[in-house]
Amino acid sequence: MNATLPTAQSLRAALAGLLDGLPPKQATQAVDRLIASYRGETPTDAPILRDRSDVVAYAAYRMPATFEAVRSALDALVEAAPDWTPATHTDVGGGTGAASWAVAGAWEGPATTVLDWAEPALALGRELARASGSPGLRDARWERARIGAALELAQADLVTVSYVLKELTAAARTELVDAVAAAGQAVVIVEPGTPDGYARIIEARDRLIAAGLRIAAPCPHSAACPIEPGADWCHFSARVSRSSLHRQVKGGSLSHEDEKFSYVVATRFPAPPAPARITRRPQIRKGQVLLELCTRDEGLARTTVTKRHGEQYRAARNVAWGDPWPPDSP
Numbered sequence: 289m290n291a292t293l294p295t296a297q298s299l300r301a302a303l304a305g306l307l308d309g310l311p312p313k314q315a316t317q318a319v320d321r322l323i324a325s326y327r328g329e330t331p332t333d334a335p336i337l338r339d340r341s342d343v344v345a346y347a348a349y350r351m352p353a354t355f356e357a358v359r360s361a362l363d364a365l366v367e368a369a370p371d372w373t374p375a376t377h378t379d380v381g382g383g384t385g386a387a388s389w390a391v392a393g394a395w396e397g398p399a400t401t402v403l404d405w406a407e408p409a410l411a412l413g414r415e416l417a418r419a420s421g422s423p424g425l426r427d428a429r430w431e432r433a434r435i436g437a438a439l440e441l442a443q444a445d446l447v448t449v450s451y452v453l454k455e456l457t458a459a460a461r462t463e464l465v466d467a468v469a470a471a472g473q474a475v476v477i478v479e480p481g482t483p484d485g486y487a488r489i490i491e492a493r494d495r496l497i498a499a500g501l502r503i504a505a506p507c508p509h510s511a512a513c514p515i516e517p518g519a520d521w522c523h524f525s526a527r528v529s530r531s532s533l534h535r536q537v538k539g540g541s542l543s544h545e546d547e548k549f550s551y552v553v554a555t556r557f558p559a560p561p562a563p564a565r566i567t568r569r570p571q572i573r574k575g576q577v578l579l580e581l582c583t584r585d586e587g588l589a590r591t592t593v594t595k596r597h598g599e600q601y602r603a604a605r606n607v608a609w610g611d612p613w614p615p616d617s618p
Contacts, residue, residue, distance in 0.1 A: 294393045294422050296529060299355055299386075302419040303347055343408045347384045347416070350451075354386035354478075356526035357549035358450050360610065361476050362394045364505030364551075367612060368559040372474075374398045374445035380468060381405075381435045381452035385413035385425070387478075391448065392424045398446065400428040405435050436460030439467050447472030453479055453488045465492045469499035474555045481523030481548030489522075489550040496554040504559035506551065506610065507582065514587035522567060522582070523550045524610040562612030564589075569609045577604035581613055 373395050379388045382402035391398060404410050410430040417425040433439060435452060437460045447468045453461050468475050477492050479485035490513055493503065503510040506524070515522060526547045553559075561584070568580035576594045583589050593604040603615050 293396060294389045294420050294425060296352060296355060296359075298420060299389055299416075300352060300529075302416045303351060305419060340408050340412065343384060343406070343412045346409070347412060351384060351386040351389075352530065353526070353528045353545070353547040354450055355390050356528045357478050357547050357551070358387045358390040358448065358476070359393065360524065360526045360549070361478055361505070361551040361553060362390055364610075364612075365474060365476060365553045365555075365559070366394060368504040368553070368561060369474075369555065369557065372557065372559070374474065376444040377401070377446045377448070378403065378441060378444040378471065380439070380441070380447060380449045380464070381455075382448070382450075383409040383413065385416060385428070385430075387448040387450045388413075388417075388425060388428060389420065389422075391446065392420075392422050397424055400424060401442075401444075402428055402430045403433040403435065403439075404430075405433060407432055435464065437463045439464060441467050441471035443471055445472070446474045446476070448476045448478075450476075450478040451480065453477070453492065454485065461488065461491070462495065465495045466499065469496050469501060469554075473557060474504075474553070474559075475501065476551065476553050478549055478551045481521075481525070481550050483521045486521035486523060486550040487517075489552050493552045493554070496552065501554035501556055502559070503552065504555050504561055505553040506565050508561045508564055508584040514582065521550070523548050525549075525569075564613040566607060566609055566611050566613055570604065570607055572605060577601065579604065579607075579613060 375398060377388070377391050377398040377400045379385065379400060379402045381404055382388055383404050383406065385402055388400050388402055391400065402410065402413060410432060414430050417428055420426065436456045441447070449468055456464060475496060477489060479488050497503065497510050506522070507513070513522070526549065528545050528547050530544055564581040564583040566579055567582050571578040576592050579591050579593065581589045581591060593601050595601050600614060607613065607615055
């Protein structure tokens with residue numbers, strides 16, 4: 289792998305360099321206010337990130353987790369279409385660029401445009417990109433745009449929308465997803481791994497399918513989701529390593545955290561989904577592994593893989609929540 293491709297470690301290093309000048313107390317206060325804003329039930333019609341201190345606090349609070357969640361979704365796209373490489377990428381509501389860092393780490397060379405309505409976020413994103421060591425990120429375009437209704441998008445091979453839909457009204461969400469579906473050859477949408485985040489993903493998934501795209505991940509099909517509304521929700525988990533500075537800003541002591549997220553990947557080109565996907569953390573017992581699956585033909589299913597299954601049992605002991613099943617499937 290090219291050494292200039294961005295990684296979680298290089299992102300944390302860039303963040304550390306920019307956070308040096310922000311007093312910890314100010315960062316903590318800004319994080320507390322942002323948490324209240326993001327957890328609120330009322331969508332906003334104005335940028336939540338108001339100034340540089342807000343944006344720096346947000347970057348420390350959210351960028352590492354957003355990067356890992358988007359990277360997990362992109363990994364699923366790479367699994368479905370290993371020979372496909374985007375030449376152009378639009379990051380809608382990209383803020384400080386976490387999703388663009390993930391895209392630049394997955395493929396070398398996409399020409400990226402980041403759109404956001406908060407100029408302080410775009411300004412910090414440019415600074416981080418310059419510190420990334422990645423030519424693709426350094427050359428990215430950072431443009432101010434009102435995200436939501438009436439957004440005009442240029443055609444792009446890949447469009448990402450991460451942790452944006454919750455900030456919009458229902459009507460603006462609909463218009464945005466329709467615009468993204470019309471603009472992208474591949475669309476990746478990521479939301480928090482909560483029941484309401486999953487509901488927004490399902491809503492977006494339905495609109496992407498109606499627009500003629502096919503689901504590449506995580507679902508093994510483009511039919512209706514087999515989860516009964518209100519009974520459960522589909523989400524996954526990404527492990528996030530935390531620097532000492534990150535722990536300080538977030539008020540935690542562990543060296544890591546688990547980011548729960550829901551996502552959908554849809555394409556206009558062939559990207560066959562896995563025949564099944566693991567929807568819960570595998571339960572490893574003596575001589576057996578219990579798997580919760582979403583399958584192509586049987587909907588939600590449970591399977592037990594035992595030692596008598598040979599190679600499949602050995603594979604089951606190494607799979608993770610969110611992986612395709614079986615791991616060597618086309």
